[in-house]
Amino acid sequence: xxxxxxxxxxxxxxxxxxxxxxxxxxxxxxxxxxxxxxxxxxxxxxxxxxxxxxxxxxxxxxxxxxxxxxxxxxxxxxxxxxxxxxxxxxxxxxxxxxxxxxxxxxxxxxxxxxxxxxxxxxxxxxxxxxxxxxxxxxxxxxxxxxxxxxxxxxxxxxxxxxxxxxxxxxxxxxxxxxxxxxxxxxxxxxxxxxxxxxxxxxxxxxxxxxxxxxxxxxxxxxxxxxxxxxxxxxxxxxxxxxxxxxxxxxxxxxxxxxxxxxxxxxxxxxxxxxxxxxxxxxxxxxxxxxxxxxxxxxxxxxxxxxxxxxxxxxxxxxxxxxxxxxxxxxxxxxxxxxxxxxxxxxxxxxxxxxxxxxxxxxxxxxxxxxxxxxxxxxxxxxxxxxxxxxxxxxxxxxxxxxxxxxxxxxxxxxxxxxxxxxxxxxxxxxxxxxxxxxxxxxxxxxxxxxxxxxxxxxxxxxxxxxxxxxxxxxxxxxxx
Amino acid sequence: xxxxxxxxxxxxxxxxxxxxxxxxxxxxxxxxxxxxxxxxxxxxxxxxxxxxxxxxxxxxxxxxxxxxxxxxxxxxxxxxxxxxxxxxxxxxxxxxxxxxxxxxxxxxxxxxxxxxxxxxxxxxxxxxxxxxxxxxxxxxxxxxxxxxxxxxxxxxxxxxxxxxxxxxxxxxxxxxxxxxxxxxxxxxxxxxxxxxxxxxxxxxxxxxxxxxxxxxxxxxxxxxxxxxxxxxxxxxxxxxxxxxxxxxxxxxxxxxxxxxxxxxxxxxxxxxxxxxxxxxxxxxxxxxxxxxxxxxxxxxxxxxxxxxxxxxxxxxxxxxxxxxxxxxxxxxxxxxxxxxxxxxxxxxxxxxxxxxxxxxxxxxxxxxxxxxxxxxxxxxxxxxxxxxxxxxxxxxxxxxxxxxxxxxxxxxxxxxxxxxxxxxxxxx
Ligand SMILES: Cc1cc2nc3c(=O)[nH]c(=O)nc-3n(C[C@H](O)[C@H](O)[C@H](O)COP(=O)(O)OP(=O)(O)OC[C@H]3O[C@@H](n4cnc5c(N)ncnc54)[C@H](O)[C@@H]3O)c2cc1C
Ligand SMILES: Cc1cc2nc3c(=O)[nH]c(=O)nc-3n(C[C@H](O)[C@H](O)[C@H](O)COP(=O)(O)OP(=O)(O)OC[C@H]3O[C@@H](n4cnc5c(N)ncnc54)[C@H](O)[C@@H]3O)c2cc1C
Numbered sequence: 001x002x003x004x005x006x007x008x009x010x011x012x013x014x015x016x017x018x019x020x021x022x023x024x025x026x027x028x029x030x031x032x033x034x035x036x037x038x039x040x041x042x043x044x045x046x047x048x049x050x051x052x053x054x055x056x057x058x059x060x061x062x063x064x065x066x067x068x069x070x071x072x073x074x075x076x077x078x079x080x081x082x083x084x085x086x087x088x089x090x091x092x093x094x095x096x097x098x099x100x101x102x103x104x105x106x107x108x109x110x111x112x113x114x115x116x117x118x119x120x121x122x123x124x125x126x127x128x129x130x131x132x133x134x135x136x137x138x139x140x141x142x143x144x145x146x147x148x149x150x151x152x153x154x155x156x157x158x159x160x161x162x163x164x165x166x167x168x169x170x171x172x173x174x175x176x177x178x179x180x181x182x183x184x185x186x187x188x189x190x191x192x193x194x195x196x197x198x199x200x201x202x203x204x205x206x207x208x209x210x211x212x213x214x215x216x217x218x219x220x221x222x223x224x225x226x227x228x229x230x231x232x233x234x235x236x237x238x239x240x241x242x243x244x245x246x247x248x249x250x251x252x253x254x255x256x257x258x259x260x261x262x263x264x265x266x267x268x269x270x271x272x273x274x275x276x277x278x279x280x281x282x283x284x285x286x287x288x289x290x291x292x293x294x295x296x297x298x299x300x301x302x303x304x305x306x307x308x309x310x311x312x313x314x315x316x317x318x319x320x321x322x323x324x325x326x327x328x329x330x331x332x333x334x335x336x337x338x339x340x341x342x343x344x345x346x347x348x349x350x351x352x353x354x355x356x357x358x359x360x361x362x363x364x365x366x367x368x369x370x371x372x373x374x375x376x377x378x379x380x381x382x383x384x385x386x387x388x389x390x391x392x393x394x395x396x397x398x399x400x401x402x403x404x405x406x407x408x409x410x411x412x413x414x415x416x417x418x419x420x421x422x423x424x425x426x427x428x429x430x431x432x433x434x435x436x437x438x439x440x441x442x443x444x445x446x447x448x449x450x451x452x453x454x455x456x457x458x459x460x461x462x463x464x465x466x467x468x469x470x471x472x473x474x475x476x477x478x479x480x
Numbered sequence: 481x482x483x484x485x486x487x488x489x490x491x492x493x494x495x496x497x498x499x500x501x502x503x504x505x506x507x508x509x510x511x512x513x514x515x516x517x518x519x520x521x522x523x524x525x526x527x528x529x530x531x532x533x534x535x536x537x538x539x540x541x542x543x544x545x546x547x548x549x550x551x552x553x554x555x556x557x558x559x560x561x562x563x564x565x566x567x568x569x570x571x572x573x574x575x576x577x578x579x580x581x582x583x584x585x586x587x588x589x590x591x592x593x594x595x596x597x598x599x600x601x602x603x604x605x606x607x608x609x610x611x612x613x614x615x616x617x618x619x620x621x622x623x624x625x626x627x628x629x630x631x632x633x634x635x636x637x638x639x640x641x642x643x644x645x646x647x648x649x650x651x652x653x654x655x656x657x658x659x660x661x662x663x664x665x666x667x668x669x670x671x672x673x674x675x676x677x678x679x680x681x682x683x684x685x686x687x688x689x690x691x692x693x694x695x696x697x698x699x700x701x702x703x704x705x706x707x708x709x710x711x712x713x714x715x716x717x718x719x720x721x722x723x724x725x726x727x728x729x730x731x732x733x734x735x736x737x738x739x740x741x742x743x744x745x746x747x748x749x750x751x752x753x754x755x756x757x758x759x760x761x762x763x764x765x766x767x768x769x770x771x772x773x774x775x776x777x778x779x780x781x782x783x784x785x786x787x788x789x790x791x792x793x794x795x796x797x798x799x800x801x802x803x804x805x806x807x808x809x810x811x812x813x814x815x816x817x818x819x820x821x822x823x824x825x826x827x828x829x830x831x832x833x834x835x836x837x838x839x840x841x842x843x844x845x846x847x848x849x850x851x852x853x854x855x856x857x858x859x860x861x862x863x864x865x866x867x868x869x870x871x872x873x874x875x876x877x878x879x880x881x882x883x884x885x886x887x888x889x890x891x892x893x894x895x896x897x898x899x900x901x902x903x904x905x906x907x908x
Contacts, residue, residue: 228608277616281721304609384588384589388587394584395583396565396568399516438604439619442633461617465705467703469629469635469637
C-alpha cells in the first residue's frame with residue numbers, strides 16, 4: 001500500500017514526486033510509457049516564461065512567477081541546463097501594440113520584474129536580425145530557456161534516490177475507491193493500492209478524472225509543430241521572440257535552445273488523436289511563413305529536425321487543479337506554461353494533499369542535489385588530467401555535439417538508467433545535432449547493449465516497440 | 481608540451497592516406513595521420529560491394545580491398561598514425577597550425593604542424609534536412625547508417641523497405657537489403673532523373689526488379705513506434721506534390737539517400753572560406769584553401785562518385801603540401817594571389833573544383849572537376865570562356881549530375897589571362 005500514487009511521469013508528476021520525496025511518505029509514480037518525460041514535457045518550446053501571459057485571476061497567473069523563480073532555483077540545485085535569455089513580444093501593427101500594453105499590466109500584477117515596453121528601433125538594436133516592420137516590443141528579462149527533459153529527469157532522479165518507486169510501462173485503466181484507499185489497475189494483470197491518487201496524466205488527464213468523478217472538463221488536444229535549426233545559421237536571436245497575439249490567433253516563437261540551436265514554432269491545431277505527434281506540410285509551411293515575417297533572413301534549409309507536441313488544453317482555458325473526489329487530486333489540463341509552473345503546481349499540490357489529510361512529516365535524511373559531468377564544460381587546462389583518470393571521456397561518440405563515451409556510461413549508471421537510444425539522447429545529449437544520430441546511433445546502441453547486458457536486437461529507438469534492428473544478417477554478427 | 485610536425489592529415493580514409501603517402505614521396509619526413517575511427521580506411525570499410533579501383537588500379541576491388549591496397553603503401557614509410565582520436569579544433573598562426581586532439585589513450589593535447597591536409601570525408605543528409613511530414617518513429621535510417629549496421633555489425637534494419645533518393649549509397653543498399661532477404665518495394669526520387677551512377681541504376685535496381693519512381697517523393701510517414709507505411713506522391717515541375725497521385729506503400733523501413741554533405745565543421749571553425757555550392761572549402765589548383773598551408777581533398781572538398789578520383793586528388797594535395805613545407809613553390813604567394821583566376825560555374829554547371837587557379841602553378845595542365853546540374857542525353861559542348869574568348873572546350877556525348885566530369889586546361893592559356901574570371905558552361 002502506497003501513501004500516494006501519481007499517474008503520469010511528465011514534468012508535473014515528477015515535480016510532485018520530487019516534492020513528496022522529502023516527506024515520510026511512500027510514493028509510486030506510474031507511467032504508461034517506458035520512460036520519464038514522454039508526453040508534452042519532451043516536445044515543447046522549452047521556455048521558462050516570465051509570467052505576463054496569463055491573466056492575474058487565473059490559476060496560471062497565480063502560479064507563473066513563483067514557478068519561474070523556482071525553476072531557476074531548481075536548475076541550479078540539480079545542474080539542469082538552462083539560460084536566462086529574456087524574451088521579446090514583437091508587434092507589427094497598432095492592434096498588437098495595445099496587446100503589449102495589456103501584457104505589460106498583467107505582468108506587473110503577476111509579479112514579473114524588469115518589464116519594458118520598447119520601440120521598433122530599440123528592438124532591432126537588441127536583436128539586429130529582426131524585421132524592419134516591427135514597431136514595438138515587450139521586453140521581459142526574466143524569461144529563459146531550459147532543457148525540459150533534463151529538468152524532468154533531474155527531479156525524477158532525486159525522487160527515486162529518496163525512495164519514490166518509478167513504475168514505467170503501466171497504463172492506468174481503472175481506479176476504484178475502496179473506502180480508505182484506491183485500487184489502481186492496469187492493462188497488465190497487476191494492482192497498485194494507494195491512499196491518495198494524483199492525476200498528472202497530461203493530455204489524458206480528463207480520462208483519468210472520469211474514472212472517479214463526473215466529467216468537469218474536457219481535453220481538447222492541440223498540436224504544435226516545430227522546426228529545429230542547426231546552430232550554423234546562428235546567431236539568429238539571443239532572446240526568445242514571441243509574435244504578439246492578433247485576432248488571427250497566436251503567432252509562432254523563435255527561440256535559441258540551451259545547445260545554441262534554434263527552435264521555431266509552434267502552430268496550433270486541434271486534433272482527434274491525442275497521441276498524434278506527426279508533423280504536416282501545411283503546419284511546417286505556416287510556421288515558416290510566420291517566422292520569416294519576424295526574421296526575414298531566416299534560412300529554413302538549416303533544419304535538422306521537425307517535431308510536434310500535443311497540448312492538454314481545456315475549454316476552460318486554465319489549469320484544472322483541485323481535489324475532485326475522495327483522496328483524489330487533479331493536476332489536469334496543464335497547458336503552457338505548465339513546464340514553468342511545474343514546481344509551483346507541485347507546491348500547491350502538496351498543500352492540497354495535506355489539507356485533505358495526507359500526513360506530511362519531513363524526512364530527517366533526504367539526499368538532494370545532482371551533478372552531471374559534461375565534457376564540454378570541463379575547463380581546457382583540466383581536460384588532460386581528467387581523461388587520464390577517466391579514459392572514456394576521451395572518446396568522442398557524438399561528433400556533432402562532442403559527447404563522449406564517459407558521459408553515456410555515466411548516464412547508464414544514474415538512478416533511472418536510459419532504456420532506449422533516445423533515452424541516452426535525453427540524458428547525455430547524443431544525436432541532438434545536425435546528423436541526428438546518423439553517425440552515433442550505431443555506437444550508442446552498442447554501448448547501451450553492452451552496459452545493460454542486453455542483446456542489440458532488443459534495443460529500442462524510443463518508445464515501446466520502436467526496435468531499430470530486425471534480425472541478424474545471413475552472415476550473422478560481425479563482432480562475435 | 482607540443483610536438484611539431486611538417487604535415488598533419490586529418491582523416492584516414494583514402495583521401496588522407498593518399499595525401500600522406502604522396503607528401504612522404506615528395507620529401508617530408510615528419511607526417512602524422514589522425515583518424516577518429518579505430519582503424520584506417522574511412523567509409524570504404526563499410527562498402528563491401530565491388531566497383532572500386534577500376535581507374536586507378538585497373539581492376540575491380542571491394543571497398544575494404546581498395547582501403548587495404550592504399551594502407552599497404554604506408555608500410556615502412558615512417559608515417560605516424562593515431563586512430564581512435566578526434567581532431568577538435570584548428571588554430572592557425574604565422575608559424576603554422578595548432579591542432580587540438582582528443583583520445584581515450586592520449587587524452588587531450590595539442591600538436592603543431594607547418595602544413596595541414598583536411599580529409600574528413602562527408603556525412604549524409606537526414607530527414608530533417610528535407611523535412612518529410614509524419615511521425616517520428618524507428619525504421620527511418622540514412623542508407624549509410626543502414627550500411628554500417630548490415631555490413632559491419634551484422635544486423636538487418638528492416639523487412640519491407642522503401643528507399644527515398646537515388647544516390648549511390650541508396651542504390652547499393654537497395655540491392656544489399658534484397659540479398660539479405662528483405663523486400664525493397666521501390667526507390668523514390670523527387671527529381672526527374674537519378675543522382676546515382678548509371679552503372680548502379682542497372683546493377684542495383686534493374687537487375688533486381690526494383691522500380692525507380694522518378695518525380696515522386698514520400699509525403700507522409702505513418703506509424704506509432706516503428707514505420708507502418710508511407711504515402712508517395714508524384715511532384716510537379718516545381719517539386720510540389722500533385723494532389724490525387726497518392727500511393728500507399730506498406731513498409732517498415734525507410735532508407736534515406738538524399739545527399740551527402742562535406743564534413744566541414746572544423747574547416748568553418750578555422751575560418752576557412754566555404755563554397756556554398758560544394759559545401760567544401762574554396763581551393764586553388766593545388767588544393768590549397770584560403771588559409772596558407774591548409775589543403776583539402778576527397779569528400780571533404782566535394783562529394784566524389786569514384787574513390788579513384790579521391791586518390792588522385794589527394795595525391796595532388798599531398799604533393800602541394802610537401803612543396804609548401806619545403807619552400808619549393810615557384811613564386812611568392814602574394815604575387816600569385818594577385819594573378820589568380822576565378823573559375824565560375826556558368827549555365828548548366830553545378831560547381832567547379834578548383835574555384836581559383838594560380839597560373840604559375842606547377843603542372844603543365846590544370847584539371848577542372850565539375851558536375852552538371854541536369855542530365856544531357858544528347859551531345860553537348862563544354863566551354864570555358866574568358867568573356868568571348870574560349871580557353872578550353874570539349875564535346876561530351878552524355879552527361880549526368882551523378883557523374884563527376886573534368887576538363888583539362890593548358891598552362892600557357894592560363895598564363896595569358898592572369899587575374900581574370902573564367903566561366904564554365906554547357907553549350908549546344
Ligand atoms: C507545443 C507545446 C509547447 C509548449 N511550450 C511550453 C513552454 O515553452 N514553456 C512552458 O512552460 N510550457 C510549455 N508547454 C506546456 C508544458 O510542456 C506542459 O504543460 C507540461 O509539459 C505538462 O506536463 P504534464 O506532466 O502535465 O504532462 P505530460 O508531460 O504530458 O505527462 C503526462 C504523462 O502521463 C502519462 N499518461 C497518460 N495517460 C496515462 C495513463 N492512463 N496511465 C499512465 N500514464 C499515463 C503520459 O504518458 C505522460 O508521460 C508547451 C506544451 C506544448 C504541447
Ligand atoms: C556509402 C558509399 C558508397 C560508395 N561506393 C563507391 C563505389 O562503389 N565505387 C567508388 O569508386 N566509390 C564509391 N564511393 C565513394 C568513395 O568511397 C568515397 O568518395 C571515398 O571513400 C571518400 O574518401 P575520403 O577519404 O574523402 O572520405 P572517408 O572515406 O569518409 O574518410 C574520412 C575519414 O576522416 C575521418 N575523420 C573525419 N573527421 C575527423 C576528425 N575530426 N578527426 C579525425 N578523423 C576524422 C573519418 O573517420 C573518416 O575515416 C562510395 C562512398 C560512400 C559514402
